[in-house]
Amino acid sequence: MNNAIRHxxxxxxxxxxxxxxxxxxxxxxxxxxxxxxxxxxxxxIADAGAPRGPITVxxxxxxxxxxxxxxxxxxxxxxxxxxxxxxLTGYFSVVQGGPSQSGIEGxxxxxxxxxxxxxxxxxxxxxxxxDTVMGAQVELTVDPELQRLAYDLIxxxxxxxxxxxxVRNGEVKAMMSKPSYDTNELAxxxxxxxxxxxxxxxxxxxxxxxxxxxxxxxxxxxxxFKLVTAMAMLESGDYDTDTDLDNPPRLDLPQSDRTLPxxxxxxxxxxxxxxxxxxxxxxxxxPFAEAxxxxxxxxxxxxxxxxxxxxxxxxxxxxxxxRFPDVSxxxxxxYASIGQASVTATPLxxxxxxxxxxxxxxxxxxxxxxxxxxxxxxxxxxxxxxVLNEVMDEAIADDLNEMMVSVVEEGTGWRADSSxxxxxxxxxxxxxxxxxxxxxxxxxxxxxxENPQYxxxxxxxxxxxxxxxxxxxxxxxxxxxxxIDE
Amino acid sequence: xxxxNPDGHPKPRRTIELLLLLIAxxxxxxxxxxxxxxxxxEIDQRYWLEGGLQVGLALAFHxxxxxxxxxxxxxxxxxxxxxxxxGIAMIHRLDFTSRYDxxxxxxxxxxxxxxxAAIALLVLLKDHRKxxxxxxxxxxxxxxxLFLPIVPGLGQDIQGAQVWITIGGMSxxxxxxxxxxxxxFFAGFLANNRDLILLAGRKVGPLTFPRxxxxxxxxxxxxxxMGVLIVQNDLGNALMFFGLFVAVIYVATSRISWxxxxxAFVAVGAVLAYQFVWHARNRFDIWLNAFDQEIYxxxxxxxxxxxxxxxxxHGGLTGTGLGSGSPQIVALANSDMIIVAFGEExxxxxxxxxxxxxxILFSRYxxxxxxxxxxxxxxxxVGLAMVLVLQVFxxxxxxxxVIPMSGLVSPFLAAGGxxxxxxxxxxxxxxxxxxxxxxxIVVGPMLNTTGxxxxxxxxxxxxxxxxxxxxxxxxxxxxxxxGGPALKEGEGR
Numbered sequence: 001m002n003n004a005i006r007h008x009x010x011x012x013x014x015x016x017x018x019x020x021x022x023x024x025x026x027x028x029x030x031x032x033x034x035x036x037x038x039x040x041x042x043x044x045i046a047d048a049g050a051p052r053g054p055i056t057v058x059x060x061x062x063x064x065x066x067x068x069x070x071x072x073x074x075x076x077x078x079x080x081x082x083x084x085x086x087x088l089t090g091y092f093s094v095v096q097g098g099p100s101q102s103g104i105e106g107x108x109x110x111x112x113x114x115x116x117x118x119x120x121x122x123x124x125x126x127x128x129x130x131d132t133v134m135g136a137q138v139e140l141t142v143d144p145e146l147q148r149l150a151y152d153l154i155x156x157x158x159x160x161x162x163x164x165x166x167v168r169n170g171e172v173k174a175m176m177s178k179p180s181y182d183t184n185e186l187a188x189x190x191x192x193x194x195x196x197x198x199x200x201x202x203x204x205x206x207x208x209x210x211x212x213x214x215x216x217x218x219x220x221x222x223x224x225f226k227l228v229t230a231m232a233m234l235e236s237g238d239y240d241t242d243t244d245l246d247n248p249p250r251l252d253l254p255q256s257d258r259t260l261p262x263x264x265x266x267x268x269x270x271x272x273x274x275x276x277x278x279x280x281x282x283x284x285x286x287p288f289a290e291a292x293x294x295x296x297x298x299x300x301x302x303x304x305x306x307x308x309x310x311x312x313x314x315x316x317x318x319x320x321x322x323r324f325p326d327v328s329x330x331x332x333x334x335y336a337s338i339g340q341a342s343v344t345a346t347p348l349x350x351x352x353x354x355x356x357x358x359x360x361x362x363x364x365x366x367x368x369x370x371x372x373x374x375x376x377x378x379x380x381x382x383x384x385x386x387v388l389n390e391v392m393d394e395a396i397a398d399d400l401n402e403m404m405v406s407v408v409e410e411g412t413g414w415r416a417d418s419s420x421x422x423x424x425x426x427x428x429x430x431x432x433x434x435x436x437x438x439x440x441x442x443x444x445x446x447x448x449x450e451n452p453q454y455x456x457x458x459x460x461x462x463x464x465x466x467x468x469x470x471x472x473x474x475x476x477x478x479x480x481x482x483x484i485d486e
Numbered sequence: 487x488x489x490x491n492p493d494g495h496p497k498p499r500r501t502i503e504l505l506l507l508l509i510a511x512x513x514x515x516x517x518x519x520x521x522x523x524x525x526x527x528e529i530d531q532r533y534w535l536e537g538g539l540q541v542g543l544a545l546a547f548h549x550x551x552x553x554x555x556x557x558x559x560x561x562x563x564x565x566x567x568x569x570x571x572x573g574i575a576m577i578h579r580l581d582f583t584s585r586y587d588x589x590x591x592x593x594x595x596x597x598x599x600x601x602x603a604a605i606a607l608l609v610l611l612k613d614h615r616k617x618x619x620x621x622x623x624x625x626x627x628x629x630x631x632l633f634l635p636i637v638p639g640l641g642q643d644i645q646g647a648q649v650w651i652t653i654g655g656m657s658x659x660x661x662x663x664x665x666x667x668x669x670x671f672f673a674g675f676l677a678n679n680r681d682l683i684l685l686a687g688r689k690v691g692p693l694t695f696p697r698x699x700x701x702x703x704x705x706x707x708x709x710x711x712m713g714v715l716i717v718q719n720d721l722g723n724a725l726m727f728f729g730l731f732v733a734v735i736y737v738a739t740s741r742i743s744w745x746x747x748x749x750a751f752v753a754v755g756a757v758l759a760y761q762f763v764w765h766a767r768n769r770f771d772i773w774l775n776a777f778d779q780e781i782y783x784x785x786x787x788x789x790x791x792x793x794x795x796x797x798x799x800h801g802g803l804t805g806t807g808l809g810s811g812s813p814q815i816v817a818l819a820n821s822d823m824i825i826v827a828f829g830e831e832x833x834x835x836x837x838x839x840x841x842x843x844x845x846i847l848f849s850r851y852x853x854x855x856x857x858x859x860x861x862x863x864x865x866x867x868v869g870l871a872m873v874l875v876l877q878v879f880x881x882x883x884x885x886x887x888v889i890p891m892s893g894l895v896s897p898f899l900a901a902g903g904x905x906x907x908x909x910x911x912x913x914x915x916x917x918x919x920x921x922x923x924x925x926x927i928v929v930g931p932m933l934n935t936t937g938x939x940x941x942x943x944x945x946x947x948x949x950x951x952x953x954x955x956x957x958x959x960x961x962x963x964x965x966x967x968x969g970g971p972a973l974k975e976g977e978g979r
Contacts, residue, residue, distance in 0.1 A: 001738070004739075005856055005864065005868055013845070015879045016875075018888055023829070023834060023838065026829075034798075035800060037777075037796065039793075039796070040793075042796060042797070072583060072584070072812055
C-alpha cells in the first residue's frame with residue numbers, strides 16, 4: 001500500500017512540475033508577447049495612471065498630477081484655473097486614452113509623460129531604482145495676470161479671442177478664448193461621468209473642447225487682411241502711402257454681375273479720390289479691390305504666404321494653416337483682397353502679421369513654451385527666439401506702421417487710441433454670409449508704434465455689426481496698457 | 487522514525503511547530519501591513535487587532551495540538567497559517583479597489599470560524615478511526631450536500647454553476663464539505679472491501695481486471711461526478727471527485743488496472759460531457775482557442791482566462807509588489823482567480839514559493855498516510871491529500887492553460903467561507919492521522935499492526951485483544967499484496 005502512496009506522490013509531483021513549467025512560460029517566456037496584446041489594458045492603465053509632469057505659468061502649476069486612491073489609476077490630473085487655460089493645456093483623459101491633441105498636453109505628451117528621447121536615462125534610472133518615471137515640467141510663456149485680464153474682458157456670452165505676443169521674440173503672453181470650460185470635467189476617471197460631461201460641453205454653442213479657436217479655427221479676416229494687400233501694393237513699387245487712388249462707392253466686378261461696395265456707414269463716402277494712407281485708415285474697399293486686380297493674384301498670394309498663410313506649424317501646439325486660395329477670377333480676387341471670398345485667417349495668423357510689421361518686417365516664430373525641465377529641474381528644451389520669415393523690407397514695414405497709426409488716430413481704430421503711447425492697428429469686419437447677417441469683428445496691431453513691443457489681436461466671431469468694434473478696440477487698448485510698462 | 491529519543495520514543499516536535507508558526511504569522515500579518523503601507527496613509531489599530539486575532543487563533547490551535555495530539559505533524563499548521571494569512575492579505579489588498587469591499591473582514595471571520603471548528607473537531611474526535619464508523623452515513627450526507635443546491639428555493643445559480651445554497655441571506659457551498667464526507671466514504675468502503683476486490687478478478691496479460699460487480703462503487707463515484715457535472719455545471723468538482731476516487735482505489739489495491747479503468751472512465755466522461763454539456767464544451771473551446779477574438783468577446787467567453795494570463799505576464803519574474811498591480815481587472819480576482827493576483831503582484835518567484843508550500847503541505851498529508859498503521863487512515867490521508875493537490879492543480883492548471891479552466895478555488899487563499907471551513911476541517915483530520923502515525927505504540931512491537939487483522943490493542947475503539955492478531959513471525963499471507971514483515975509498514979519501504 002505504501003508503494004502505491006509513493007507512486008501517487010510522484011504522479012502528483014509531476015502535476016506540480018507541469019504547473020511550474022506552465023507558470024514560467026506565462027510569466028517569463030511569453031510575458032512580453034502577452035504584455036503587448038491589444039486586449040491587455042495593464043500597460044495602458046499604468047501609463048494613464050502614471051504621474052505626468054506639471055504645466056506651469058510664472059512657476060505655479062495650472063496642470064498637475066496628484067495621487068489618486070479612488071480608482072485603478074494611480075494619479076489624477078488636476079487643472080487649476082481651468083477656465084483660463086483650458087484651450088492652452090487641453091486635457092488628459094484616461095477614459096479617452098490620452099491627452100486631447102490640441103493643447104500642450106497633447107503637443108508635448110512625450111515630455112510630460114516622461115517618454116521623450118531626452119528622458120531616456122531618467123527612465124533607465126527609474127527602472128533600476130524602482131521609482132516612478134516623472135514627466136517633464138513645462139513652463140509656458142503666458143503671463144497669468146494678462147491671461148486673467150483677457151478672461152475678464154471677454155463677455156461670457158460672446159465668442160471672443162484675445163492674443164498678446166511679444167513682437168521681438170514671438171513669445172505668447174496671453175491667449176484666451178471664450179467660451180471656455182473646466183478641463184477637470186474631462187479628466188475624470190469614471191467613464192460615465194466623462195461621457196455625461198462631454199455631451200453637456202458638446203451642446204454648448206461655440207465651444208470646442210478639441211481645438212483651440214485661437215490657433216485652429218481659420219475664419220474670414222475681413223478688412224484686417226488689408227495688411228497683406230497693402231504690403232503687396234507697397235512692394236510692387238507702384239504705390240506709396242500718399243498715392244492718390246480712386247475711391248468709388250461701389251465697384252462693378254469684371255466677368256461678374258456682382259459689385260463690391262464700400263461700407264455705407266464709414267467715412268469712405270466723403271471722398272471719391274484719396275491717398276492710400278487715408279483709404280487704409282478708413283478701410284475703404286474699392287481701391288484695394290482695384291489695386292488687387294491690377295497686381296494680380298500671384299502678387300497677393302506671394303504677400304500672403306510671406307506672412308505665413310497656407311502653412312501649418314507647431315508652436316509646439318498645432319497651428320492650422322490660414323488659407324489664401326488660388327483665385328480663379330478677378331471678381332474672386334477683388335473679394336479676397338478685402339479678406340472675404342475664400343480667404344481665412346486664424347487669430348494667431350493676424351497677430352503674427354501685426355507683429356511682423358511691428359518688428360520691422362521680421363516675423364518671429366510664436367512661442368508658447370518657455371522651458372521644458374526634467375524632474376531634476378535640468379533643462380531639456382529651451383526654445384530660442386526664432387525668425388520665421390523676413391516678410392518685408394524695413395522701409396515697407398515702416399510705411400505700414402505709419403498707416404496703422406493713422407487707423408488709430410484718424411480712422412476706424414480710434415477706440416484703441418492711448419494717451420500713453422502711439423498705437424498702430426488695423427480693424428476688420430467680415431461678413432460671415434449667415435442670415436441674419438453676423439460678423440467677425442477684428443482688430444490687430446501693436447504698440448508703441450515708434451518702438452513696438454507687443455502685438456495684440458482681439459476678435460469676436462458671430463457678433464453684431466455695431467457691437468464688435470465697441471469690444472475690440474477698447475479691449476486691445478486695455479491689453480496694451482496692461483502689458484506695456486509705464 | 488527518524489527523530490527518536492534515545493529511549494526509542496519519537497519527539498513530539500511541537501516546539502518546532504511553534505517556531506515555524508511565528509514565521510508563518512510574520513509572513514501573513516507582514517503581508518497585510520505591507521498592503522496597508524502601500525495603499526493607506528497609516529497603519530491604524532485595526533491592523534494590530536486583526537493580526538492579534540490571527541496570532542491568538544494560531545496559538546490556540548497550537549495549544550490544542552500540544553494537549554490532544556502532540557505527535558501530530560509540525561509542518562502542516564504553519565504552512566496552512568501562512569497560506570491563510572497571505573490569502574487574507576491579498577483579499578484585503580483587493581478591497582482597496584473599487585470592485586470589492588469588506589471581503590477581507592468576512593474572510594477573517596470565516597478563518598476564525600473555520601479554525602475554531604477545526605480545533606473542536608480535533609479535540610472531540612481524538613482519533614480519526616472513529617470516522618470509519620461513518621462510512622455509509624458519509625455517502626448519504628455527500629449526496630445530500632451535493633444535490634442540495636438544486637433544491638428549488640435553496641439553490642442559487644452563480645456564474646453558470648449551481649453550487650450555492652442560500653439560507654437566511656447567507657450563501658454557502660455545501661459541495662465543499664462533500665469533499666470530506668466523500669473522502670471518508672471512499673476510505674471506509676475500500677478499507678472494508680479491498681480484500682474482496684483484490685481476491686477476485688480476471689487476469690488479462692499483465693493486468694488483473696476486477697469483476698464487474700466490484701466495479702460498482704467506482705461506477706457510483708463516476709455517476710456522482712457526472713451528476714455533479716451535468717446537474718450543477720461544476721466541472722472542477724467533478725474532476726476532483728473522480729481523481730480522488732481513482733487515487734484512493736489505486737492506493738487501496740496497488741493495481742495499475744484500476745488506474746487504467748479510471749482513466750477510461752474519465753475519457754468517456756469527458757467525451758460525453760463534451761457532446762452533451764454546453765458548459766463543458768464551452769470550457770474546452772476557451773481552453774483551446776483562448777485568444778480567438780470571437781471566443782474572447784462572447785458571454786462566458788475567454789475574457790477572464792486571457793485577462794488572467796495578462797495579469798500573470800504583467801507580474802513577470804518578480805511581480806509588481808503588493809498593491810502596485812491591477813489584479814482587479816480579472817473577474818473574481820479575490821476568489822477563483824486569486825492565484826493571478828498573487829502571480830501579478832508577487833511574480834513568478836512569489837507564486838512558485840506558494841506552490842512549493844502547497845507541495846510540502848501535500849507531501850505532509852501523504853506522509854501521514856505513509857506513517858499511520860491502519861488502512862482506513864492511510865486511505866483517508868491519501869484521499870484528503872488528493873483533494874488538496876487536485877484543487878491546486880485544477881485551479882492553477884486552469885489559469886495557466888494546462889487544462890481547461892473550471893471553477894475551483896485555491897485552498898486557504900481564496901475568499902469563500904465554505905471552502906475555508908472544509909479545508910480547515912481536513913487539516914484537523916490529517917493532523918489526527920499524523921498524530922496516530924507518530925505516537926509511540928502502546929502495545930509491544932511484536933504484533934501485526936497493519937495487516938488484515940490490524941485492529942490491535944492500540945486501537946482505542948476496541949481496546950481488547952482479538953484472535954485476529956498474529957505474530958509477525960508468521961509468514962505473510964499469499965494474497966497480501968504488500969506482504970512482508972508488518973512491523974516495517976510504519977517506516978515505509
